[in-house]
Amino acid sequence: MEGAGYSNLDGGSRWLEKEQARSRKSRMVVIGSIAGVAALIVAGIVIGVLVSKHHSSSSTSSSSSSKSSSSSGSSGKADPSTGFFAVVNQKDPNDPSTFEPDSALSNAFYGVAYTPFGSQIPDCGSNLPAVIEDIQLISQITTRLRLYGADCNQSSLVLDAIQRTKVNMSVWLGNYVLPGDDAGYTRQRDEITTALKAFGTTNVAGITVGNEFMLNYLNANGGNGDPNSAVGNQGAAILNSKIADTRSNLKSLGYDNIPVGTADAGAYFNNEVLAAVDYGMANVHPWFANVSIDTASSWTTTFFQQTDIAAAQAQSNNPQMYIAETGWPTFSNDVGNESNGPSNASVPNLQTFVNDFVCSSNTGGINYFFFEVFDEPWKNATFGGVEGYWGIFNFNKTLKALTLPTCSHS
Numbered sequence: 001m002e003g004a005g006y007s008n009l010d011g012g013s014r015w016l017e018k019e020q021a022r023s024r025k026s027r028m029v030v031i032g033s034i035a036g037v038a039a040l041i042v043a044g045i046v047i048g049v050l051v052s053k054h055h056s057s058s059s060t061s062s063s064s065s066s067k068s069s070s071s072s073g074s075s076g077k078a079d080p081s082t083g084f085f086a087v088v089n090q091k092d093p094n095d096p097s098t099f100e101p102d103s104a105l106s107n108a109f110y111g112v113a114y115t116p117f118g119s120q121i122p123d124c125g126s127n128l129p130a131v132i133e134d135i136q137l138i139s140q141i142t143t144r145l146r147l148y149g150a151d152c153n154q155s156s157l158v159l160d161a162i163q164r165t166k167v168n169m170s171v172w173l174g175n176y177v178l179p180g181d182d183a184g185y186t187r188q189r190d191e192i193t194t195a196l197k198a199f200g201t202t203n204v205a206g207i208t209v210g211n212e213f214m215l216n217y218l219n220a221n222g223g224n225g226d227p228n229s230a231v232g233n234q235g236a237a238i239l240n241s242k243i244a245d246t247r248s249n250l251k252s253l254g255y256d257n258i259p260v261g262t263a264d265a266g267a268y269f270n271n272e273v274l275a276a277v278d279y280g281m282a283n284v285h286p287w288f289a290n291v292s293i294d295t296a297s298s299w300t301t302t303f304f305q306q307t308d309i310a311a312a313q314a315q316s317n318n319p320q321m322y323i324a325e326t327g328w329p330t331f332s333n334d335v336g337n338e339s340n341g342p343s344n345a346s347v348p349n350l351q352t353f354v355n356d357f358v359c360s361s362n363t364g365g366i367n368y369f370f371f372e373v374f375d376e377p378w379k380n381a382t383f384g385g386v387e388g389y390w391g392i393f394n395f396n397k398t399l400k401a402l403t404l405p406t407c408s409h410s
């Protein structure tokens with residue numbers, strides 16, 4: 001079954017947050033459509049949590065061949081089929097560090113969420129020219145990015161592109177762990193190892209093990225959406241075994257100074273997982289909570305502080321918490337999803353959210369990864385609705401009709 005199921009199983013409580021399944025897989029995988037709801041009490045308000053999953057089965061037989069990129073980014077020839085659009089000028093076509101800045105861009109974002117073109121097995125198509133172009137743009141809006149997974153050579157490509165462009169960029173590499181897919185975990189761990197050996201750790205700020213693992217596990221196994229239920233603790237034990245394996249792998253490589261964390265739905269942090277990580281990244285989405293654009297920014301900050309920061313502070317290791325994803329969609333493929341109830345998916349509303357959220361979070365010490373850099377046509381094709389339209393940039397890497405704020409970030 002294709003598409004995301006958006007259903008409010010909680011019958012009447014507010015949808016708080018829908019999880020973005022940043023699935024690595026696209027067409028050839030089983031797309032499970034699971035909706036779950038958790039209720040939690042925050043400041044006396046019962047809030048329903050909508051979740052909607054795009055599950056993927058493990059497709060172990062895939063040949064995950066990267067397209068060999070014979071095309072050269074420096075040729076300046078756009079080829080959208082490779083994710084290269086020739087939107088950045090280089091003074092020296094052979095030196096990606098000589099790119100010319102775009103005055104419409106502004107380094108105002110603490111961090112951004114980034115998925116390179118063609119990084120979903122089995123449809124690998126990621127390549128260096130396209131990633132270099134991405135990094136040239138991303139480096140003009142932030143100094144931090146997070147990845148979701150490690151398939152299709154994306155860890156190496158991103159680190160290589162950062163070093164060739166000579167930009168100031170820290171990366172949180174990702175290992176997208178799916179329940180039951182041990183081979184997928186190991187494959188990505190080894191891709192990360194290869195990348196660290198080739199490009200060093202200078203640009204690596206962390207390794208994120210799992211993206212919405214607990215959310216997926218609870219949806220598949222019950223537990224009433226409570227990450228600290230018995231079922232939740234079973235899932236936590238599985239995730240923690242991957243976290244421990246990642247740590248021991250890093251240690252064997254001599255890289256045990258790299259922080260290890262996990263990313264999950266904002267209401268899905270298990271205490272045993274928090275106790276095992278150096279950092280947690282939480283998705284906090286006003287859109288899926290049906291929050292009005294007028295209060296989207298303040299709602300996001302409040303939810304993050306009261307739910308995620310508070311959960312971390314209750315642990316003796318007090319892991320550092322980040323907002324893993326927040327943003328606002330600009331378009332919907334279908335009329336039914338053009339509104340979250342109070343507000344529409346639109347560029348003016350994204351502008352409002354950027355205006356309200358970015359600079360105030362920078363000064364307020366909220367560490368966030370804005371969701372996301374580029375629109376993603378594969379998500380539009382696979383999931384429909386607003387899924388493909390969260391970018392600051394269009395899919396063709398042109399800036400949406402936005403005025404970026406000019407504040408600085410830490």
Ligand SMILES: *[C@@H]1O[C@H](CO)[C@@H](O)[C@H](O)[C@H]1NC(C)=O
Pocket residue numbers: 143144168169170410
């Ligand atoms: C690089 O960015 C970080 C923030 O991510 C900042 O603290 C640091 O000063 C920057 N370094 C340079 C050389 O600009």
Ligand SMILES: *[C@@H]1O[C@H](CO)[C@@H](O)[C@H](O)[C@H]1NC(C)=O
Pocket residue numbers: 066128153156157160
């Ligand atoms: C992965 O990317 C790196 C960095 O550009 C490159 O050196 C390497 O050859 C690539 N590996 C494959 C299998 O394409």
Ligand SMILES: *[C@@H]1O[C@H](CO)[C@@H](O)[C@H](O)[C@H]1NC(C)=O
Pocket residue numbers: 003004005006334335336337383384385386387
């Ligand atoms: C919203 O989009 C999803 C696909 O993302 C679709 O399954 C769903 O039916 C849409 N909802 C409405 C109300 O149209």
Ligand SMILES: *[C@@H]1O[C@H](CO)[C@@H](O)[C@H](O)[C@H]1NC(C)=O
Pocket residue numbers: 008012013014015290336337339340341
């Ligand atoms: C949230 O918005 C969606 C889309 O308009 C709607 O279907 C749903 O009923 C709303 N939920 C609540 C609790 O308002």
Ligand SMILES: *[C@@H]1O[C@H](CO)[C@@H](O)[C@H](O)[C@H]1NC(C)=O
Pocket residue numbers: 338339341342343344
């Ligand atoms: C959303 O956009 C539609 C037109 O596409 C418009 O009819 C509707 O009034 C808008 N809703 C809101 C809440 O702005």
Ligand SMILES: *[C@@H]1O[C@H](CO)[C@@H](O)[C@H](O)[C@H]1NC(C)=O
Pocket residue numbers: 333377380381384388395
């Ligand atoms: C999004 O998908 C719809 C079909 O579902 C298609 O008509 C539209 O062109 C797609 N948009 C992009 C930018 O790929």
Ligand SMILES: *[C@@H]1O[C@H](CO)[C@@H](O)[C@H](O)[C@H]1NC(C)=O
Pocket residue numbers: 394395396397398
């Ligand atoms: C890029 O995509 C946007 C959104 O689809 C479109 O409006 C714009 O014309 C495109 N720009 C170019 C140069 O193709």
